[in-house]
Amino acid sequence: MMMNYIQADTAGDTRDGAIKLHGPEAFAGMRKAGKLAAACLDMLVPLVKPGVTTEALDAAAQEYILDNGAVPACLGYRGYKHTICTSVNHVVCHGIPGSKPLKNGDIVNIDVTVIVDGWHGDTSRMYPVGQINRKAERLINITYDALMLGIAQIKPGNTVGDIGAAIQKFAEAERCSVVEDFCGHGIGRLFHDAPNILHLGNPGEGEELREGMFFTVEPMINLGRAHTKVLADGWTAVTRDKKLTAQFEHSLGVTATGVEIFTKSPAGFDRPPYD
Numbered sequence: 001m002m003m004n005y006i007q008a009d010t011a012g013d014t015r016d017g018a019i020k021l022h023g024p025e026a027f028a029g030m031r032k033a034g035k036l037a038a039a040c041l042d043m044l045v046p047l048v049k050p051g052v053t054t055e056a057l058d059a060a061a062q063e064y065i066l067d068n069g070a071v072p073a074c075l076g077y078r079g080y081k082h083t084i085c086t087s088v089n090h091v092v093c094h095g096i097p098g099s100k101p102l103k104n105g106d107i108v109n110i111d112v113t114v115i116v117d118g119w120h121g122d123t124s125r126m127y128p129v130g131q132i133n134r135k136a137e138r139l140i141n142i143t144y145d146a147l148m149l150g151i152a153q154i155k156p157g158n159t160v161g162d163i164g165a166a167i168q169k170f171a172e173a174e175r176c177s178v179v180e181d182f183c184g185h186g187i188g189r190l191f192h193d194a195p196n197i198l199h200l201g202n203p204g205e206g207e208e209l210r211e212g213m214f215f216t217v218e219p220m221i222n223l224g225r226a227h228t229k230v231l232a233d234g235w236t237a238v239t240r241d242k243k244l245t246a247q248f249e250h251s252l253g254v255t256a257t258g259v260e261i262f263t264k265s266p267a268g269f270d271r272p273p274y275d
């Protein structure tokens, strides 16, 4: 696909559709931001249990980020008023923290984005609340494996379509569906930049991956159908069939030979069970 690539240090911090290619200093910046975002998700692990409210988790995340001298990227972003998104059970993404307590058997995605020295670290994981049932556990495992199979496709010369195809092929073989209405995104000094990273597609199609690209992979996988809708609050995306959905997200950079994941868990809590 014809696409415009630009050396990031000569580009402005605007979203003009060009794909930015970054150098070593930018990688160092993303490493720091990604590590803090992942450490924030680690910090939340012991707090996620039956009875906790998602607004309490939001407050803990905000305090942690500010204490570490960073900025919560979501706070004030397009009018969003919170630090994290908390997407419970059939909420696909962008669930708003609130006063309703989590209950035993829920599954919740927590998505956090921090800004450190101007660089964005964006990551999310699934958290089981108490004891969850086998189909929820299965969906979480499929979704994590889909993310990592997508990431395994990343190296210069492969394409965005290779990532999406790997995710789709695996998820559909497990009789799950891939959400099409939300995608991964370029990231760096901007929160959401080119290119879009669709979680489905055909091998060899879409933008070519080049050394120095930064983007997220963040598949949302459903037990039922792929269709979603956004609730009247303007944020909360849910499955139309109200069946369970799950998501994991990493921020990463394309290296000369493959990929560097910026948001790996310092505690080893990349996937449940977290013990």
Ligand code: MF3
Pocket (backbone or CB within 6 Å): 073, 074, 075, 077, 078, 080, 084, 085, 094, 111, 112, 113, 122, 218, 249
């Ligand atoms: N972190 C989300 C993403 O993965 C975006 C959340 S935008 C917000 O891109 F405003 F809802 F926070």
Ligand code: CO
Pocket (backbone or CB within 6 Å): 122, 184, 185, 216, 218, 249
């Ligand atoms: Co993202």
Ligand code: CO
Pocket (backbone or CB within 6 Å): 111, 112, 113, 122, 123, 124, 249
């Ligand atoms: Co995110």
